[in-house]
Structure formats: C-alpha cells, structure tokens
Amino acid sequence: MSTILEARQLCKRFGAATALEHVNFSFAPGHIIGLLGPNGSGKTTLIKLVCGLLTPTEGEVLVCGMQPSHQTKSLVSYLPDKLYFDNWMKVRDCLALFADFYQDFDRAKATDMMASLGIDTNKTFRTLSKGTQEKVQLSLVMSRRAQLYLLDEPIGGVDPAARDFILDTIINNYNDQGTVVISTHLISDIERVLDDVVFLFGGRVERMASVDSLREQYGKSVDEVFREVFRC
Amino acid sequence: MLGKILKYEFKATARIFVLLYAVLMVLAGINAALVATRDVINSEIYSSVVMGLTMIAYVLVAIAVFVVTAVLIVLRFYRMLGAEGYLWLTLPATTEQHILGKLVCGMVWSCASALIVIASIVVVVTPFGVNDQIWHAVSNLWNLLILTGFQPTFWLVAMIIMLLLGMLYGILMFYAAMAVGPTLVKSRLGGSVLAYVVFYVAIQVVGFIMMYVGMLPSAPILSANMDIPMSDSGVVSWAAMSAIAPGINQVTLAIIIISMAQCVLFAVAFYLITRYYMKRRLNLS
Numbered sequence: 419m420s421t422i423l424e425a426r427q428l429c430k431r432f433g434a435a436t437a438l439e440h441v442n443f444s445f446a447p448g449h450i451i452g453l454l455g456p457n458g459s460g461k462t463t464l465i466k467l468v469c470g471l472l473t474p475t476e477g478e479v480l481v482c483g484m485q486p487s488h489q490t491k492s493l494v495s496y497l498p499d500k501l502y503f504d505n506w507m508k509v510r511d512c513l514a515l516f517a518d519f520y521q522d523f524d525r526a527k528a529t530d531m532m533a534s535l536g537i538d539t540n541k542t543f544r545t546l547s548k549g550t551q552e553k554v555q556l557s558l559v560m561s562r563r564a565q566l567y568l569l570d571e572p573i574g575g576v577d578p579a580a581r582d583f584i585l586d587t588i589i590n591n592y593n594d595q596g597t598v599v600i601s602t603h604l605i606s607d608i609e610r611v612l613d614d615v616v617f618l619f620g621g622r623v624e625r626m627a628s629v630d631s632l633r634e635q636y637g638k639s640v641d642e643v644f645r646e647v648f649r650c
Numbered sequence: 651m652l653g654k655i656l657k658y659e660f661k662a663t664a665r666i667f668v669l670l671y672a673v674l675m676v677l678a679g680i681n682a683a684l685v686a687t688r689d690v691i692n693s694e695i696y697s698s699v700v701m702g703l704t705m706i707a708y709v710l711v712a713i714a715v716f717v718v719t720a721v722l723i724v725l726r727f728y729r730m731l732g733a734e735g736y737l738w739l740t741l742p743a744t745t746e747q748h749i750l751g752k753l754v755c756g757m758v759w760s761c762a763s764a765l766i767v768i769a770s771i772v773v774v775v776t777p778f779g780v781n782d783q784i785w786h787a788v789s790n791l792w793n794l795l796i797l798t799g800f801q802p803t804f805w806l807v808a809m810i811i812m813l814l815l816g817m818l819y820g821i822l823m824f825y826a827a828m829a830v831g832p833t834l835v836k837s838r839l840g841g842s843v844l845a846y847v848v849f850y851v852a853i854q855v856v857g858f859i860m861m862y863v864g865m866l867p868s869a870p871i872l873s874a875n876m877d878i879p880m881s882d883s884g885v886v887s888w889a890a891m892s893a894i895a896p897g898i899n900q901v902t903l904a905i906i907i908i909s910m911a912q913c914v915l916f917a918v919a920f921y922l923i924t925r926y927y928m929k930r931r932l933n934l935s
Contacts, residue, residue: 472934489742518657
C-alpha cells in the first residue's frame with residue numbers, strides 16, 4: 419500500500435465558518451507525522467473527518483484508498499481529545515470492550531502498559547483523575563496493531579513530566595508498519611519523535627515537509643520555524 | 651458485530667432496569683403483604699397511613715418504570731451522537747448495526763417494563779381475592795363476543811402487534827429527530843426537539859389522510875351498522891348484536907390494516923431518515 423492517508427480538495431464548513439479549505443496531502447506508511455497549528459486551525463476537524471465523525475462539505479479523505487466507513491475504522495486507532503467512557507465502567511470493562519471489537523487489539527500489552535502506569539484495572543472511571551483516564555485511553559489506543567494512529571492532543575492535558583512518558587509510550591508501541599498522526603500545538607515537546615510535519619493555519623495547509631528538510635532549510639528547530647511562520 | 655453491540659448496550663442499561671424492576675416488585679410484595687394482614691392487625695393507622703403510603707410509593711415507582719424506559723431510550727441514542735460517539739462511532743460497525751443495536755435494546759426494555767408492571771399489578775391485586783371474579787367477567791364477555799360472531803382473539807392479537815409496531819416507530823421517531831436535529835439549528839437539543847415536533851405534526855397529518863382515504867370504502871358498512879336496536883331498558887338483544895357483527899368485523903379489519911400500514915410506513919421512513927443523516931450528514935460536536 420503506497421498511500422495510507424490522502425486528502426483531496428478537502429473542505430469543511432460549519433455554516434458560514436470555514437474549518438478546512440481545500441486541503442490536499444498524501445502520506446506513505448511508516449511515518450510519524452506532526453499535525454501542527456495554533457488553536458482553531460482545523461487539526462481536530464481534519465482528524466474527525468478521517469474518523470468519519472464529520473462529513474466533508476467538499477472533496478474527500480481516503481484511508482488506504484477508502485472513504486471513511488466501518489472498514490477504515492478497523493484500520494484506524496483514534497485517540498480523541500475527549501473522555502468517552504461511561505463513568506460506571508471499570509478499566510477492565512474498557513479492556514474487554516476493545517478486545518471484543520478490535521481484532522488487532524493486544525490485551526496483554528494494554529494490561530502491561532497500564533500496570534507500568536500504575537493504573538488499577540478494577541477501578542471505575544469515576545474514581546480516576548482526568549490525567550489517569552487519558553492514560554487509560556492512550557494505553558488502549560496504542561495497544562492496537564493499527565495501520566493508522568490518529569492522536570489528537572495526546573499530551574495536552576498532562577504535566578510536562580508525564581509528556582515524555584506518553585511520547586515514549588507512543589514511539590515504543592505503535593505498529594512500525596503503520597502511520598502515526600499526532601496533532602498538537604506543543605511542538606517542542608514532540609519534535610524529537612516526528613518524521614514529517616504539516617502546518618495548518620486557518621484551515622489551510624501552510625507548509626508540509628519532512629522534519630530533516632525543514633531543519634536543513636531554516637537551520638532551526640521545528641518549534642522555531644513554527645513560531646516564525648505563525649508569528650502574531 | 652451486532653451481537654457485540656447488543657451485549658454492551660444491554661450491559662449499560664441492565665444495571666438501571668434490574669434495580670428499578672427489583673424495587674417495583676419489592677414494593678408490590680409489601681403492598682400485597684399489608685393487604686393480606688390488614689384484618690389480623692386491624693388498626694386504623696395501619697390500614698390508612700401505612701397502606702396508603704406504600705401504595706403511593708408503588709404507583710410512583712410503576713410510573714417511574716415507564717418514564718425511565720423512555721428517557722433511557724432517548725438518552726442512549728442522544729449520547730451516541732455526543733461524547734460517547736467518539737467511542738461507539740469509531741468502532742468497526744456499520745450505521746445500520748448501531749441503529750439496530752439501540753433499537754432492539756429499546757424494544758426489549760419497553761416490553762420488559764410493560765410486562766413487569768403488569769406482573770406487579772397482579773401481585774398487588776391478588777390478596778384482594780378478586781382475581782377469579784375479574785377472570786370470570788372477562789371470559790364471559792369473551793365468550794359472548796365469540797357467540798355473537800365477533801372476533802375478540804383476532805382483535806387481541808392485532809392489538810398486540812400494533813402496540814409493538816407503534817413502539818417501534820415511536821422509538822425510531824426519537825432517533826430520527828436526534829439525527830436530524832443538529833442540522834436544523836445550532837443547539838443540538840433544540841434542533842432535536844424541533845425535529846420531533848415537525849415529525850409529530852407530519853405523522854398526524856399523514857395518519858389522518860391515510861385513515862380517511864382508507865376508511866372511505868367502509869363508510870356505508872359503518873353507517874348501516876350504527877343504529878343498534880335496544881329495548882326500552884337499554885339492553886341490546888342477541889339477535890341485534892349478531893346482525894351487526896359481520897359489519898363491525900369488516901370495519902375493524904379495515905382499521906387494523908390501515909393502522910398497521912401507518913406504523914410500518916412511519917417505522918421505515920424514520921429508520922431511513924436516521925440512517926441517511928448518520929451516514930451522510932453526521933457532524934459530531
């Protein structure tokens with residue numbers, strides 16, 4: 419499969435507001451891509467379109483050559499920027515749910531990951547802190563052998579000390595044949611793990627390049643380039 | 651996949667319903683026990699205050715069973731199109747499976763709620779010792795209807811089928827309103843209520859037209875059988891009843907067929923609307 423994720427003239431409007439404007443890109447498998455942009459630049463909208471949670475206004479987005487459907491959903495492992503489990507559910511219920519629905523889910527791996535994060539799987543969601551709930555969701559999402567991982571602000575809600583741990587979790591656990599898309603505005607924290615970056619601004623792709631070529635071209639870190647491009 | 655969705659749907663709802671049903675049956679049992687022992691205890695306070703309060707509690711819980719059933723049916727779907735959608739709608743399941751999963755679960759709990767309330771009424775009424783009398787009166791009426799040429803068994807079966815079909819389209823109307831709602835106005839809740847009102851008016855109008863047109867051929871039969879000859883004391887004679895029975899059966903059959911056609915039409919329409927909006931117009935907030 420030469421292309422894992424592709425957008426063709428992808429537009430999304432909410433009434434009069436434009437969230438994405440004629441976005442085009444194409445990614446090969448095996449890369450870690452940073453979807454970077456300030457708040458409101460369309461990062462979450464783009465990811466939700468790939469997951470089929472939003473419908474494009476124009477154009478299309480393709481996962482492994484298919485429009486979002488139940489087939490693409492079995493290939494995509496998605497971490498939203500929201501908590502989605504019912505409060506009454508125990509962590510082990512969530513493990514059972516992922517094991518039931520996703521054939522590529524490695525339950526032992528998720529259990530190990532949660533143990534190393536100090537998560538008690540017998541606890542209900544309502545008794546866990548927000549940060550721990552996010553870690554549960556991340557452990558579940560990263561324990562799948564998916565073709566495409568979509569991580570929406572995976573480090574947004576946690577303290578800086580936990581960020582490194584989460585990034586290590588991501589790098590060490592993703593299916594290396596797959597592609598990881600990480601959306602964030604905390605660039606300096608994740609820069610070290612990225613292969614490619616997409617700069618989104620006002621719903622448009624401002625720049626798209628490999629991290630190496632960007633550093634070579636500007637002689638700066640991605641974070642510094644980002645600050646320059648999006649200077650207010 | 652549908653089986654797995656059903657498993658989690660029942661798991662999420664069972665913990666509430668089982669508790670509610672248990673409370674209802676315990677209250678019914680307490681009421682029955684109080685009635686059965688009222689002569690033994692023979693106290694004014696006991697028979698008025700204690701029995702009155704437990705009866706009120708029982709009636710309130712019985713009402714709550716229906717309210718909670720309806721609210722949960724709506725809420726389970728509403729949440730799927732909200733925060734919980736980030737989990738459920740990203741599972742590798744089709745839109746049809748999601749709708750059917752919620753629908754089957756909603757139908758099963760609706761039927762269970764109706765049956766459990768009926769069962770609890772039987773428990774409450776039994777100590778009064780009137781069950782035999784009620785049963786006797788009903789079977790007498792039943793036999794009388796059959797003897798005069800009516801079809802009460804057919805009516806009963808048709809009524810149960812119509813109740814189930816009505817339940818089906820009633821639930822699907824909720825779903826369709828919630829699926830369409832967010833596309834109408836900015837507020838998801840406001841849009842859903844608005845869509846529900848529009849659908850309600852639409853089914854009233856369509857339902858009336860269908861019934862009116864469908865009943866036109868039956869009008870002569872109906873008018874021919876409207877005048878039931880009665881004796882001076884207001885008693886209807888056997889012969890008079892037998893004479894109008896075929897006409898009434900025919901008209902009833904027409905009403906049943908039209909009502910069922912309405913239910914099926916509405917159910918299919920609301921299912922298709924829900925499916926279309928979830929597939930083509932989904933915009934999870």
